[in-house]
Amino acid sequence: MSDPALQPVVKEIPPKAADLSAWYTAVCLKAELASYSPVRGCVVLRPYGYGLWENLQKHLDRAFKETGHENAYFPLLIPESLLLKEAEHVEGFAPEVAWVTHGGQEELTERLAIRPTSEVIIGVMYAQWVESYRDLPILINQWANVLRWEKATRPFLRTMEFLWQEGHTAHASAAEAREETEKMLGVYREFAENVAAVPVYAGVKSASERFPGAVETFSIEALMPDGKALQSATSHDLGQNFAKAYDITFLDADQQIKHAYTTSWGMSWRMLGAMIMVHGDDRGLRIPxxxxxxxxxxxxxxxxxxxxxxxxxxxxxxxxxxxxxxxxxxxxxxxxxxxxxxxxxxxxxxxxxxxxxxxxxxxxxxxxxxxxxxxxxxxxxxxxxxxxxxxxxxxxxxxxxxxxEAKAFLESHTVRETERGAFLRACKERAGMIDIPWCGSAACEAHVKASTGATTRNTRPLEGAESLCVACGEPATVRAYFAQSY
RNA sequence: CGGGACGUAGCUCAGCUUGGUAGAGCGCUUGCUUUGGGAGCAAGAAGUCGCAGGUUCGAAUCCUGUCGUCCCGACCA
Structure with missing residues (x-):
């Protein structure tokens, strides 16, 4: 410890390269972004951290308004009977839902879920508001908190209660809903890269990584200094799944009653975690x-x-x-x-x-x-x-x-593998974003995950020449980034 | 949820093995001197040792339980 070179540059912040986790936690606390609270898995967002959140809100909110969206606010509590209507959605979220069972001393006849996300309560309201194709589209965003009963938490990256925004839209056609989904993915990408200065890969989630109840999920994925990927925002094309579960129907111009097509999209304070890890150094934060x-x-x-x-x-x-x-x-x-x-x-x-x-x-x-x-x-x-x-x-x-700087890191840690052994090794060693032609099969992905811990982060169309999946040898259908993830 | 580690002053930690009534550095307060990369001197304040039980004449120390934090894994828009 007498060697000055071994002394930490900043008191009480360990070097970033040696132990990213310890560095990250120390920086969040020492920079006074967040404090642990007496509530397990829940942090206090301190004024300086809230300042970051306000700037995220300011930029995103402007982008939402510019793309025609309005803000609204929906209830925190969701009656159990409503939550149960979309089977895949319920199954996906059941392990993480917290329940309100009592009002004062009185036990409730129906449990109330604390929202883990708001597709349900918003879908129910949209069903009431929509009658005609003239009522569509509905383009609403909500700034809110949600609660998920997480087992392992870390400031910003995964907390039980967290702040986010969730956009929920309803459209008259599948094409329009898909266009909305991709448009908002673009808004997120623009924000991440131009405001938070975090370069990302945007693409389509694999079936196993898809949002419960969605037809297609898109995401932006950032690469952290330890070679793990961080999903920084998602945008979901929900097709007619939620509209059918919650009766969002309208009378179209052709006098047919049809189910609407809905989307949802969200970015949380996890984005702040990405920004902190990507830019910080041994002296602490470097905020764009x-x-x-x-x-x-x-x-x-x-x-x-x-x-x-x-x-x-x-x-x-x-x-x-x-x-x-x-x-x-x-x-x-x-x-x-x-x-x-x-x-x-x-x-x-x-x-x-x-x-x-x-x-x-x-x-x-x-x-x-x-x-x-x-x-x-x-x-x-x-x-x-x-x-x-x-x-x-x-x-x-x-x-x-x-x-x-971040872009150079992402590019130098994006590796295109063409051989199975090298691919699996890169996945296991957290070499970064491992880019391969991929078959798209859930079994193949599960096998890679079991042997290396890595999964697809997102996928994009083939570039033309590739023919076989590097992971399993079956015909390739897409290009995919594989990485271990947060 | 499994495996491991930890919880003592605001922070980082020592003390625990071998039970005897609380320590250090930094920080904080006051005064003076300082101020271009974490200043110096002097005086001072501050902890029911995470919580709850148990053993004991006596528990920070031994035992049990519990809560929380971190790491690894599992799980996870």
Whole structure:
């Protein structure tokens, strides 16, 4: 422990590469994103973590509105009799449903499920609202919490109660529903890559990974530093399954009564977990600027008897706020180095140092969080009257740089295998996204899972030349990414 | 849900083997000096040892149960 090289860079955060799990948990807690609570498997989302969630909401909500959706809110509790109507759905969720059995001292005649997802209660309401093809489509999103009785939990990645949004739409035709499903998958992909700076593979889930009750499930999948994949959002084409179970019918223009076609799609705070793992380093979080609750933090440097820098920071911060930036002045009574370390842990993209020398010169020092200490690109000095432009440019640069870094990792850890032995080895060793022509059979997938722990993450059409499944030798029907998953 | 580890001050942990009434570092409070990568000195506050039983004159320590956290596996939109 006396060797400085063996000391952790940040107190109480272990090196990321050595033990991703320990690093991840420590960062979530030390950056004050979340706290464990007295409730098993449930975390408190602290203000800084909630700031991340609000930025996710802001961007996604705008995208939902732009694609014609409206927000609404449905009940938390679902009567058991309603839940039982879609057999596959019930079977899929039964092990994870929590039940309300009493109201006060009185035992209920019918148990109430705490929603694990809201297809049921929303489907029941849509059945009441839809009569004519003129009532379609219904395009509604809900921001909500849901509860699933999980056995093993980790902050954001899997918690019993979690925050998410769930879109639920009903359409007059299968084609329109499918179009909606794919459109929202695109919205998620756009968000993940352009806002959270997390590159993903978008595609179709295999039958065994499909949402219970869906005709087709699409997902975006991100790759974590340990080579495991993380499903970051899903979009489901539910066909007429739920419409038939919950009687969502309409009189079409041809005077025939028809069942509607429904979709559902969701992204949860798990996306934050992906962002944390993909970008973080040994100093803590690195938050992409578009997601950062604080884009830049001012650290004034004092000199005995000279506190001009504090006022200079506040003045500059005020101007930046008026220009639309999210900035903070850290004027606490602490050493600058202490503050640097703390804001590093919390992943603020830019630090702005103003000291006596800067006050005299009318400048500020900008320090990029995405660059290492000692990197010549880490610090630049800019004139105060150009601060807004400089920050705008740097934030854009950091946003792009984080994405490029993650993209390079994904690409260098996406391996196209053509030989069975090498394929199975890559799956077992968590080499990343293992890309093969695949037969699409559940038995083949189950066999790969049993011998390596990996499953298909998602699939896409063949590129043309491939003919046989690398895993089993049967004719290939799609290309698939295999990986172990969170 | 199976296998393993852990739970002592806000944090990281020592003490437990061999029972005797609570410790360290960091953090926190106050004052002074400091401040361009986790400052220094001085004084001070802070823990029903996760919880519940049991054994014992006496339990952080031994036994049982329980709750929680982490790791591996199983399961899991």
């Amino acid at each position: 600027p578009k997601m950062a609750p604080i884009e830049a933090v001012f650290v004034p440097i004092l000199r005995k008897g000279d506190e001009r820098s504090v006022a200079a920071c506040h003045d500059a911060a005020k101007a930046l706020r008026e220009a639309g930036f999210r900035v903070k002045v850290d004027d606490r009574d602490q050493q600058p180095g202490w503050k640097y370390a703390e804001w590093d842990v919390r992943g603020v993209p830019l630090r702005i140092e103003i000291g006596p020398r800067d006050v005299d010169a009318g400048t500020a020092v900008l320090v990029r969080r995405d660059r290492a200490k000692g990197d010549p690109e880490q610090k630049i000095t800019v004139p105060l009257d150009r601060l807004a432009q400089s920050i705008r440019e740097l934030l854009d640069l950091i946003q792009r740089s984080l994405y490029d």
